[in-house]
Amino acid sequence: MTNINPSAGAVEDGAPPDTPGGTSGAGPAVRRTGTSGWRAMLPRWSPKLGVGLGLVVAIALFGVLGPMAVGDPDTVRDIGMTSPGGEFWLGTTQTGQDVLAQLAHATRGSLQIGLLVGVLATLFSAVFGVIGGYVGGAVDEGFSLFSNVMLVIPGLPLVIVIAGFVPVERRGWWTIAVVLAVTGWAASARVLRAQTLSLRNRDYVAAAKVAGEKPWRIISVEILPNLLPLMASQFVFAVILAILSEAGLSFLGLGASNSPTLGTMLYYAQNGFALQYGAWWWFGPPGLVIALFGCGLSLINFSIDEIIDPRLRTVPATGRRARRTAEGGGPRKRKASPAPRRDAFGRDAVLTVENLDVVYRGERPTHAVKNVSLTLGRGEILGLAGESGCGKTTLAYAINRLHRPPAEVTSGTVVFHDRDGTDIDLLALEKEELRAFRWSKLSMVFQGAMNALNPVISIRAQLEDVLTTHRPGMSAEERRERCAEVLRLVGVDPRRLDSFPHELSGGMRQRVMIAMALLLDPQVMIMDEPTTALDVVVQRGILREILRFRDELGFAVVFITHDLPLLLEISDRIAVMRDGEVVEYATAEEIHKRPRHPYTRELLDSFPSLTGERGAFVRTGESGARERTETTVKTVKEAGPR
Amino acid sequence: MTTLEVRGLVKDFSLRSGLRQSRFRAVDDVSFTLTPGRTVALVGESGSGKSTVARMIARLERPTSGEIVATRSDGTRVADRDYRDHVQMVFQDPFASLNPFHTVEHHLARPLKLHGRVKGKADTRREVERLLERVNLTPAGDIAGRRPHELSGGQRQRVAIARALAPGARVVVADEPVSMLDVSIRLGVLNLLARLQREDDLAVLYITHDLATARHFSDDILVMYRGRVVERGPADEVILNPRHPYTRILAAAAPDPEARDRDRLGDALGLKPAGDSALPGDDPGCTFRDRCPSAMEICARRPEDFEVGQGHHVRCRLRPGDDDGARPTGADTTAGRPV
Incomplete structure (x- = not known):
């Protein structure tokens, strides 16, 4: 994980990326939901969703209200095969039945089947997937075996066998629906089981157990709501599949005998040689309704998928356009003054960053790196300290041009001073040059x-x-x-x-x-929290190696971490970042002995010394002072995004 | 007031790789006592078994053997069905320990109801707000209606602490409660825990890999290494005067701004680089001897506890730091003082 979205402040770092309904794109303070718990579960409005809902609602209304408005679909007249027009808007069949009336009744029939199959299949998959996944052990093995067996049985042949086995006169629409549901739930059950297995190991489930919740309550209150978007998506998919399968079955003559569906309509059109007579109005409308309904539901599914995985949300691709305007003399300042070629210790500079700004485009643009200027000397270890969301990772990525839209460098320069004396403007490198440059001159160790x-x-x-x-x-x-x-x-x-x-x-x-x-x-190595996930003893070993290489190989290191004492120990200079700005930039010695910025002091105070005096904040009545400090920090932090 | 006693705790996990089944002892014979008003820190690196101890105390895992007994101040043992009223846990990751679907109020109201501490809606609401105020989350009425993603990491962890207090817990197990938080708010959360402990006279088990906070926020420290407690004693004693080679290395490895340049001078401790353990999973000897700079042959035998100071025990035959080497203090080398 990288600090993709600093707008989320302290919240985003380490947040589970796949949290259903999690709004890593929305930040912590966008919504004030109050009591409505369902808002986070609803899809966000998008043209796709609009078109999908429009299609589905229109067809559903036609299916529900249509049959009341049209005449009897079965009335036989002696005007067979008339094309649309006049009394019959959609023409008539071979035997003179009104196609529009048939279409209305058929749509209703197909919707009934789709809905019933959707409900049943979702129910089956939830029972077998969620309960099996949560309970585990023998129950899970049994349920898994069962759904796997159901999965490998070829669906359509089984449906044909079952449908053919039921006598024609008893083959109502609900028989078909049950048959389709029984053959269609297994794949969803597997997905739900996998998701449940992951959810049941979440700490909040453990916390509910520790609180003493009963298993059924943990499943229904803690786990199930987080599965809802997934189940909604599976429901929609099951409905599409059911309507299509039913059409297929009916077309083969194995459909419901007593009730009209879009499939039976196609079947009769086929038997009445509609195609041969060129009677497009007979087979066209039912085919079109199936296609449009499926299309509408799929579009809705896109939006549901975005709730399941917020990363799918498309960000307006302003990146490229904005860069182009910038290069055409826009806001980004090109090559302002000649870069200083020496750092503070009189060493040759190897990397100069000047007035760098990085902005995350989006609904609420976030200025992640604000006017940062740094000079990295040859063989220097530069510490970049800051907390999550302060922009330190974004800065590292931008230096190496690894940032991706919506992040965008809006102004500033990054110049690499090669060993042989040439200067390379990193922000101007073309794709191929950039690839050759990265790693060979400047490498990175990621978090x-x-x-x-x-x-x-x-x-x-x-x-x-x-x-x-x-x-x-x-x-x-x-x-x-x-x-x-x-x-x-x-x-x-x-x-x-x-x-x-x-x-x-x-x-x-x-x-x-x-x-x-x-x-x-390489001449420069950028290390982003290289030891955070490691134990102190291992960390010590790695730090020792880094210092040794620096001495032996003479490369420069940008060391990014939140661990200020560690930086004080190993780095030459330290830049303390907060909210995208470098608030203090001085030698490690200076920062250790004479920190100037209050935030630096606060960070230093956050690390009690291992061997030093027990501070006043520790387990004494004065700890209140400490808690107050945190409250003020908190308010400052939250004031930002809100 | 509740005292929690852990006796001879053992946890084995069975590992299956292909057809072979092997046993891995994650926790080996761990004993300690949590008393009201005191904090015990359990320190160790990842994989040392410290979180497994926490999960067993919280009854999320069943011990392979050993006992965990909660006793009321009047000496009666807490029955199994009341256990969760007494013992609660704060989890490491506040981003994972709160259900993203539910409001803060739900997280606090459920344990209140489950443990019968409130009656009716208004009462619940009042109690939830009181809990939130206790953990400095104000305005409580506003916070209660929020969902986890609308809170910062520190605020979430405060909610998690309030949740642990909701059933009226007397023993709180805090499993790395601040390691996922931003550094500038860590001490605030720890101070909050310390204040609540003082106010309610709680018994706290603080699990961490950070020696510095362990020293400052606890009375006693237990150092775990590969499932065993290798050193235990008063916090300052263990940190300032470590006796086990592992504790010494751990203390020496912590970043220290005063110790610039030490890495350039090489490592005086002679620590071997950490690798995978060369020792078999059920080796009876000292688990540290494959990395220990002063390992001896006798270390292949099961190490015993030695008391090296007031309440300060070390499970090492060498007991480095004794000025005159391995002098058996009041005991023969073979007849130490097992605890």
């Missing part, structure tokens, strides 16, 4: 990078892949040698090259990721 290794490819293959891409001239022997070399550098036995990621511990995987970043001998 939680240890999970970024491909689990089915050996360490060796993953490392060599980088070399084959960036150093095509290298021989296989040289590649092998280089891979073993970088692993030795990070303290991993080169014999581990043939291991797969799951065979290594978290600390070792993280070392492998650092080795990968070292492969091409």
Whole structure:
């Protein structure tokens, strides 16, 4: 996870990305729902949803009200096969029946079947999927086996057999509906089971157990509401499938005998040689109603899918357009003043960031990085400190041009000063140049990078892949040698090259990721919380390696973390970020001894010293002071997005 | 007032890989007592078994063997069906421990109703607001109607703490309650826990991997390593005067701004890089000996507890830090003082 959306402030970092109804795109304070609990579950308005609802409602109304408005569909007249017009808006059949009247009754029949199948199939899948998934053990195995068996039985042939087995005179619309429901629930049950398995391990379910809730209540109150969007989507899908299957069955002559449906209408049209006579008005309308109804429901399903997975919500693609205008002399300032080539310690600068602004476009644009200027000296370790949502990750991504829409660099420059003396304007690089540049001159270790290794490819293959891409001239022997070399550098036995990621511990995987970043001998390495997920002892080992490389290989490091004491220990200079701004930028010594900005002081105070005096805030009556401090921070924080 | 006693707690997980089934001992013979008004910190790295201990106390996992007994102040044992009135838990991740579908009020009202602490709607509402005010979430009426995604991480964790208090719990197990929160609000949440503990005379088990907060917020510290408690004692003693090699390494590894340049000088502790354990899952000996800088042959035997100070026990034959080496204090090396 990266800080994709700083607008969500402290809330977004670490939020489960797949929370149903979670609004990672909406921020914490958009809605004031009050008591209405269902608003979060409703799809957001979109043209797709509008068109879909329009189609479905129109057809449903036609099915419900139509039959009352039209005449008897079965009246036989002697004016067979008249084309639309006059008394019969949609013409007549071979035997002179009114097609419009038939269509109205058929639509009603098909809707009935669709609805019943939808309800039954959803019910079956919920019972077998949710209960099995929650209870687990033998019940789950039994239910799973049953639904798997139902899943592998080929649906349509079974339906044909069952439908054919029921005598024609007793084959009403509800028989067909039950048959379709019985054959159609299994796939949904599997999906619901998988989702339930994931939900039942959530902490809030554990919390409900600890509170003493009964299992049935946990299922119905804690788990089921979070499955509702999924079930709604499955319901809609079941309805579409039922209407189509019924049409297919009826077309084969296995449909309901006594009630008209769109399928039976097509069946009679086929038997009456409508196609051969060119009587399009007979088979066209029922086909069109099926198609439009299916289309409408699918469109609605798109919107439901967006509730299940908020990431599907499309963000207006303003990115490219805005950049173009910027390059055409827009707001982004190109190459303002000649970049300072030395850093504060008189070292050559390797990376200069000037007045960088990054904005997340969206309904409420968020200024994630505000006018940030930094200079990274050759061989310097620059600490970037800040809390979640402060823009530190966004800044790192923007430096490497890894940010994606809706994030967008609106102004500022990032210049890389190469070892050979050339300056590279990173923001102006074209695609190919950028790819060649990344990793070979500037590499990155991501937050939680240890999970970024491909689990089915050996360490060796993953490392060599980088070399084959960036150093095509290298021989296989040289590649092998280089891979073993970088692993030795990070303290991993080169014999581990043939291991797969799951065979290594978290600390070792993280070392492998650092080795990968070292492969091409980069001049700058950006490390985004490289040790946060690791234990202190392992972290210590990795920090030691980083410091050693810096001394031996002379590259510069941008080290991003919220752990200020750690930065004070290892970095040369520290930039403290808050709400997208660098509030303090000084040497580690300076920040440690004489922090200027109140926020820096507050961050420093947040880390009680391991060996120092017990502070006044600790377990004494004065702790109230501390709590008050937090309240003020909180208000400041929340004032932002609101 | 309730006292919680944990005796000889063991938890085995069976691992299935292919057809082979192996046993993994996540918690091995852990004993301690939580008393009202005191905080015990359980410290260890991930995988040390500390969260498993928490989940067993909260009755989310069944112990393989051992006992967890809650006793009222009058000496009577808390019956199984009342257990949850007495023992509650605060989970690590406030983003996962609150149901995104439900309001704050739901999260607090349910335990209140379940444990029969309120009657009627107005009473529930009043009690919910009182709980929210106790955890400094004001205006309570406004917060109660919100959903988790409308709250910040710190606010969510306060709701989770209020939820633990709702059934009138006397023993609170806090499993890494602040590790998912922003640094600037961590101390605030810990101070809140400390204040509630003082006010209600709670017994608190604080589980963490952070030695510094463990020292500042607890009275006693237990250090766990691969399922076993390797060192226990008063907080300051364990941190400032660690005796077990593992505790010493842990304390030395914590970031310390005063110790700049130490990494450039190399590691005086001689710690071997962390890797996968070379020891078999049911090895009886010291679980740390594959990484220990001062491992000896005798470490392959089951280590015993030694008292090295007032209430300060260490499960290591070497007891480094003793000025005169491995002098058996009042006991033979083989006849230590098992606790």
